[in-house]
Amino acid sequence: xxxxxxxxxxxxxxxxxxxxxxxxxxxxxxxxxxxxxxxxxxxxxxxxxxxxxxxxxxxxxxxxxxx
Numbered sequence: 001x002x003x004x005x006x007x008x009x010x011x012x013x014x015x016x017x018x019x020x021x022x023x024x025x026x027x028x029x030x031x032x033x034x035x036x037x038x039x040x041x042x043x044x045x046x047x048x049x050x051x052x053x054x055x056x057x058x059x060x061x062x063x064x065x066x067x
Contacts, residue, residue, distance in 0.1 A: 009021040022030070 006023045006026070008023075008026070010017050011019040011021065013019075
């Protein structure tokens with residue numbers, strides 16, 4: 001029985017790297033880190049804009065739950 005390796009496996013096509021096979025846990029961690037990075041970029045972008053507030057009455061007039 002061959003022991004499972006957790007290191008990425010590089011798939012070659014015509015002698016050049018074409019794909020990578022990753023352990024599912026590593027893949028999910030990469031996706032989570034990418035989400036975190038995207039969230040951080042969105043937060044930085046939001047912090048550059050001035051804060052805008054609405055009156056509660058105006059918000060409730062525009063609020064349409066279920067739409």
